[in-house]
Amino acid sequence: MQKTILIIEDDTEINDMLRILLQQNGYQTVSAFSGTEGILVHSREISLILLDLMLPGRSGEDIIRDLKAKHNVPVIVTSAIHDVSKKVDLFALGADDYVTKPFHNEELLARIAARLRTDAAAQTGETLTYKDIVLNKSDFSAECCGKSIELSKHEFALLELLMKNPDRTCTKSLIYDTVWDCENSADDNTLNVHISKLRKKLKECNPDEEYIETVWGIGYRLKK
Amino acid sequence: MQKTILIIEDDTEINDMLRILLQQNGYQTVSAFSGTEGILVHSREISLILLDLMLPGRSGEDIIRDLKAKHNVPVIVTSAIHDVSKKVDLFALGADDYVTKPFHNEELLARIAARLRTDAAAQTGETLTYKDIVLNKSDFSAECCGKSIELSKHEFALLELLMKNPDRTCTKSLIYDTVWDCENSADDNTLNVHISKLRKKLKECNPDEEYIETVWGIGYRLKK
């Protein structure tokens, strides 16, 4: 689900910059340019507020107090003020983070993500995707073409290994090592069988696509 | 209730300084001086972790990954490194805040308080709901379809854990860790039995609904 961030910032340029930055990174945004506007916005649909301190109309402190009194939306304050006692005051009022200007975009994004990280799977890269397959490591589920597919533990580990290494061939010994946690006797057919089952399940889901490629005498890899 | 903060910091002087600072400000503390020690501490009673990056033994990154994989305890990283990409990496791994050394004590305290506040807010959400089940953490009562159900301590903790993580599979080891506070012996059937009892009670209340799903070889999760 897309998260919406409310930007409260009177400087048009910075507001624009932030809006574009956030939108490029998959957030929806709502812009406000003064404190009074800001407080009007119904924070029910807002996941996070980015609040500039230097506002005409109302002080940032006032706004924080109000926001926090009514709703529990996370607030990240941005400000050019380095003064420690100012920061401390704002934290005491309920600010959740404080980023001093000028800031690096990446750091701001990271701090935003850290605050929003409730739905861990979506944000922290706990999902792997390849073509139309989505692996979700947090709940051991897998999807293909939107349909969910049931994978056993080994099948999941096998597909995960392949998807973690989309550009290389996974040798049989690497696979045994990773999935089975041991070297394997030479004439073991186990891996072949598991690959076969995995292919079958994927094919049931999407008959038109070939996902796993055999590398003769070596191992397997994902098809480009 | 007094909160306990785990300080992971190899420099004895800084560790001492932090310990005294935190104790003076009403926190209990536990000190660890290396990564390996740090990870041993049972984070059940720990409200927050202050993690220094430069540790002998294990890298801070490793520790964060481990901690966040198992428990959802907030982690504030302290480090002399100003590098933005480093910060970004750590946030991505699950760090909740990042304070560069040297820092002002007041700011550190403010950030700790901010973290604990949001955590407390999330916890004192008091009730958890899932489908027609309502768990009331303040008095350990549970309801299903309006009817109240009697749960034992472990059953409650079990259901609470599942309901806190509605989108992920709780692995058996996570469950033993959280509900029983220990790693389990390999061939222990205890969890299975408790799940069975819990299902039975829920079924008595609402025969038409399946709540808990088995993830073969992994653990359990709530049905979507």
Place this chain on the structure above:
DNA sequence: TCAAGTCTTAAAAAAGTCTTAACCGGGATT
């Protein structure tokens, strides 16, 4: 083209995991 080696797949066999009921013991309650 042929032979040797490798891979695929279905199906049978084996191993492992889960569910449930029943039982047992200890601590709390009566």
Place this chain on the structure above:
DNA sequence: AATCCCGGTTAAGACTTTTTTAAGACTTGA
């Protein structure tokens, strides 16, 4: 002391996964 409740253990049976087997197909290289 008798009873109840909780937590844990055991055990049987059901169910799922994994491995083995085996037959046939494919690839490779001489």
